[in-house]
Amino acid sequence: MQKILLLSVSAGAGHVRAAEAIRAYANIGDAHLEVLHLDVMQYVTAGFRKIYTDFYIKLVNKAPALWGYLYNSSNDAQADSSIEKLRQKLERMNARALLKEITAFKPDAIICTHFLPAEILSRQLKKEVLNCPVWVQVTDFDLHRMWVHEGMAGYFAANDEVAFRMQAQGIAAEKISVTGIPIMPSFTAVASREQCAAEFGLDGKRTTILLMGGGAGLGSLDAIAARLLAMEGDFQLIAMAGKNEAALAALQALSLRYPGRVLPQGFTDKVERLMACVDLVVTKPGGLTTSECLAMGLPMIVNAPIPGQEERNADFLLEQGVALKAFDAVTLEYRIRYLLDNPSKLAEMSIKARALGRPAAGQQVLDTVLSQHP
Known part of the structure; x- marks a missing residue:
């Protein structure tokens, strides 16, 4: 042994x-x-x-x-x-x-x-x-x-x-x-988008954005979600609060105001199945999370990286053309609007992300x- x-x-x-x-x-x-x-x-x-x-x-x-x-x-x-x-x-x-x-x-x-x-x-x-x-x-x-x-x-x-x-x-x-x-x-062989979307009660054909954390100028997770849901466009959100119970409760309250448009998620071991439903991820640029996104071929908007290792991670992702950066809520909204209005750009970023994934x-x-x- x-x-x-x-x-x-x-x-x-x-x-x-x-x-x-x-x-x-x-x-x-x-x-x-x-x-x-x-x-x-x-x-x-x-x-x-x-x-x-x-x-x-x-x-x-x-x-x-x-x-x-x-x-x-x-x-x-x-x-x-x-x-x-x-x-x-x-x-x-x-x-x-x-x-x-x-x-x-x-x-x-x-x-x-x-x-x-x-x-x-x-x-x-x-x-x-x-x-x-x-x-x-x-x-x-x-x-x-x-x-x-x-x-x-x-x-x-x-x-x-x-x-x-x-x-x-x-x-x-x-x-x-x-x-x-x-x-x-589990990231090496994920079920189809349609199968995973059905599992979570999502529309597999609808543009879907995954939010993974707020703070540092962007605001709380529910505030970011509310701002994005107020935008024009037919898209749905998955908002991951992790082990933050207060954030999860706020997101659940928000989901009552926007039925069928936001899926609040607490801590889960099915991240890859949620990512299979997604077209774009808004996240902090940690090494593990961004590696998961690359493996799934997901374009990213990285928000407020911590100076030091996260800043260097963000630099790498931006240089490779797989991410944009948002330093406040206004910039985040602009970046999302830009990508939703330019699906060819989103597709290009996805291809580059998957090529980098390991x-x-x-x-x-x-x-x-x-x-x-x-």
Whole structure:
């Protein structure tokens, strides 16, 4: 029985979702493979967890410009600076419980979908306390310096540019695989639009827009939906509130005012089936969500990206011609009007998106690791 350990960090959902996608591929594959997924934040002190998760989420929501400054300054920071040494010391102090868990599981290989475990394990490899190969999956269309560490068995890049940046950081070309960002296996074979639309009570022949989050100048999700529903045009909306119960309740109230035009959705594991009904997605440009959209061939309007990794993701999508950008509610309405009035542009963006999509990235990651450590 081969053992693969997946390590993520619950600072934002993307790192966890990437690890879960790899595990899902393992579960439908080799029966002689045992895969364990651990959230590193479950093995650190409460204070450290608060800094890494709660503080991060508050910062990107309340002070995105400050987060952007920290993202860029930490990318340029010297490894031997006093701040870096302090950060590394805190990480070492919080690594003991995790290392104990790794020792107990005895993995044949480890895949990190966040830079924190990669950095912790890099030091263990250097001290020869750990002799298990460690791989790193980057989960954005950008490469921050903190992803790059000595002793890694290999790296998985979202695209050729990220791979190029890896080589510029000193990673050997033979250690880099361009796989894309892992998303769930369900995105590789989705039912037809007609079948999925019927499942959700939608009109499969009607233009459909998917809203995935508001804020940062656009307003709340129900406010955005109300603004769009007031526009001229025969289209329907799917509005995803996730685990935000207040937002879901507001959307449900809105749906009573616009019967048959808006479908409110809470947390769901059927995102790919909802996306199969859609012509256009309005979303934050996270690495995982945008990878799902690309796999489905969906044009995007990216809204208010967080300075740093999301801004770089947005730049990539705009350069590739698969997305437009909205920085406020007025711009969002204009962009949607423009695309609805220019279906050929929407179709062109869809073709480009599907060409960039890598729905089987998780399988490729797993195959690469297993081929190196049979």
